[in-house]
Amino acid sequence: MVTVFSRMAWFAVALLVATAGLGLWIGDLHGATDPRLLRWATVHRLSGVLTALVVVLVNSMAVTYFIGTGRWCREVVETYGLDAGFVGRSRLLKRRAFPLSLVGMLAVVGIVALGGAADPATGRAASADWVIPHLVGGIGLAGLIAWSFQAQLPGIRRQQDLIADVMQAVHHERSVRGLDG
16 A cells, blocks of 8 residues: 555645646736637646545545555454454554545645636636735645655554554464464
C-alpha cells in the first residue's frame, strides 16, 4: 500500500502543480476576450476538477485502507484469540490517519471554492476580488495537501508493520495448534 499511495500522492501533487502553473500562465481573466486564452481557462477549470477528484481519491484510499485493515485485524485477533493490543494499535493508527485525510480533502474543496469565486465566467460582479485569494489560498492549500500526503505515509507503514506482526502471531498460533502442516 505504501508504494501505491506514494505514487498516487505524487501524481496528485503533480496535477496540483500543473493546474497551478496553468493558472499562473493564464493570469487574471477579468476583461479577457481572446478566445484562445478563454479556452485555456476552460482547460484550467477542467484540470482543477480532475485534480480535486484525484486528491479526494488518494485520501479516500488511505481512509479505506485503515477501515479495511482495522476490521481485518479485529476479526483475526478474535478468531485466533490473539493479543487485543493489536486491535488497539490499529485503532490508534486509524485515529491518527483520518484527520490528515480530512485535511487534504477539505483543502482541495477550499481551492475549488476560491477558484469558483474568482472565475469571471460566473458573471458575479465581485469575482475580481477573489483572484488574489485564489492564488494565495491555492498555493498554500496545495502545500497543505502535499504535507497531508507526506504525513499519512508513516501511519500506512506502521499499519503494514502491524499486519506483518499479526500474521506472524497467526503463524505461531497455527503451529501451536498443529494447523500448519
